[in-house]
Amino acid sequence: MKIENPHLSLFNQISEKNKTLSEQLSTGKKVNSAADDAAALQIINRLTSQQDGYSQSIRNAYDGISYSQTADSALSGVNDAVSRIRELSIQAGNGALTDSDRQALQEEVSQLQTQISETFENTTFGGAQIFDGESRSFQVGPDANTTQSLQQTDGGFANAILSVDISTQAGAQAAIDAADTVSEDLNSQRAGLGAFENAVSSTIRSASNQRENIAASQSRIQDTDYAQAVSDQVANDILSQASIALRGQANQSASSVLGLL
Structure with a gap:
């Protein structure tokens, strides 16, 4: 029996956000493609x-x-x-x-x-x-x-x-x-x-x-607002670390459930 990690979707969203912020900081543009806006x-x-x-x-x-x-x-x-x-x-x-x-x-x-x-x-x-x-x-x-x-x-x-x-x-x-x-x-x-x-x-x-x-x-x-983008990246990194920690806890809980079964 496979138990889905409820935090995986959040982790993926955070990763996408981090990718977008990194691109904005490297190019100096907050709109790099039609997907952005x-x-x-x-x-x-x-x-x-x-x-x-x-x-x-x-x-x-x-x-x-x-x-x-x-x-x-x-x-x-x-x-x-x-x-x-x-x-x-x-x-x-x-x-x-x-x-x-x-x-x-x-x-x-x-x-x-x-x-x-x-x-x-x-x-x-x-x-x-x-x-x-x-x-x-x-x-x-x-x-x-x-x-x-x-x-x-x-x-x-x-x-x-x-x-x-x-x-x-x-x-x-x-x-x-x-x-x-x-x-x-x-x-x-x-x-x-x-x-x-x-x-x-x-x-x-x-x-x-x-x-x-x-x-x-x-x-x-x-153009990228560097101050805002850096601030968003720091906040996103914190969310990423929290998500990783939550995933670890979720995996441990899933293992416990499987042990009981």
């Missing part, structure tokens, strides 16, 4: 997806800033060239110069004009031409249509300075006016780039705050 696991996975979305959109936004900074750096070089052309034009307008002198100045202007043209033609970002007159849209949020766009110039506004010739006094006067007009357009373009960078930077700060809040929410649901 199916509803909580679904929430954790959703929050993880949201965090990943914000992280990628922040990287996209930084790409947008880098793109804008590359364009601004190129336009800064163009601005320097235009300023130099204006300076040479003022010099060429001086009646004390000979035609030969003005021709020498024009040679430097021609070099600067080539520099400007090459800047607009060859400036690229990620292998793509920047100054193509197209609009660039950057995905700066985790949801559909959370984008910020930048309308880029094709450099056409600089054509006025590319055609000047200061080898004559009249040409020098026309070049001064052209340089002033192009400088205004350059300032407008660079102001637009600066505004775009500021807007994207603000978006990055907002997205970073959102990501941190989501991470905090996920942590509260997922």
